[in-house]
Amino acid sequence: MTISAPETARPMAVEAARAHSIVARGLVKRFGAMTALGGVDFEVPTGTVTAILGPNGAGKTTAVRILTTLSDADEGSASVAGFDVRTHAREVRRRIGLTAQDATVDPLLTGRENLVMLGQLHQLDRSEARRRAEDLLADFALADAADRLAGTYSGGMRRRLDLAATLVGRPSVLFLDEPTTGLDPRARSELWAVLDTLVNRGTTVLLTTQYLDEAERLANDIIVIDHGRVIARGDARRLKSELGGDQVHVVVVDPADLDAVERTVRGVVGGHVSVDRGARSVVAPTMDGLPALLRVASALSEAGVGVEDLGLRQPSLDEVFLTLTGSPAEDTPRDGGKEAS
């Protein structure tokens, strides 16, 4: 294979790739009157994992499609592995893997056949392609199902096969568009474990997700987007502290106790305590974590309140959006006019 990048462009490209495997600058994408991306900037340091967190319609897939050369931005520029996605799309494609939001493997081939076929597409000879397939089937806990048609796999197995398929060509930069949406909790944590292995091998990963816990579990850095704009970024700890940290969450047995519990929690934790009568729950944000929880537990125990559930939890994505934007997460597209700058 020939390298088509001009020789003069290479040293700079290589330097850039060493620091940041993905760089997006002022990406704008419009669909008619709808602005899907309204000027998005970010970069992903080489060998790290970044999550793009946002609700339906935020622009996550649009960004991934531009970065993986499947779509052109209307404005702005981006580079992946040191190459401009527009001018050096072929170079970019040789270095990336994409697990798209919709399954990409062929349901009428077995797991093994899918991987061998992709290996051959990646120019491996047949025995190399077979070996690669065996390794990936083992890594992704699919060896037992290797000879079943992919169409008969469970959602979790299919997602793992998708991911294995993405890795056949040994990409140095990996894009995962909502890798666990629709999976049950067990399948999610199995997929997370597989992703851990990948990340430990030094692959640079950009993943999109609608789940704050997933972003926190997998990513070094989180970029929160809404309506095509970056509205917050940082590591999970920083984002959560901006959002008010953890929450002490109490569910009482008897709704008649709610007011007393609210007073107790306010006395111990302070801050904005909210009561949900339907859910029989009292929730209070805290920066204090476990010590705050223990104080609430002992105060409730002293008061003799019947508690059904008590714990620390993270704000949900909806609460994150309430805090960041003052409005709940929603999937209704807006036109780009509202944030003209």
Ligand SMILES: Nc1ncnc2c1ncn2[C@@H]1O[C@H](COP(=O)(O)OP(=O)(O)OP(=O)(O)O)[C@@H](O)[C@H]1O
């Ligand atoms: N080809 C298209 N034509 C018209 N509008 C589009 C097209 N692709 C995306 N959009 C719109 O752009 C916005 C962003 O879509 P995008 O698919 O990037 O969102 P997303 O964050 O990936 O959402 P989801 O979580 O549902 O996958 C949405 O309002 C969507 O309807």
Ligand SMILES: [Mg+2]
């Ligand atoms: Mg999407």
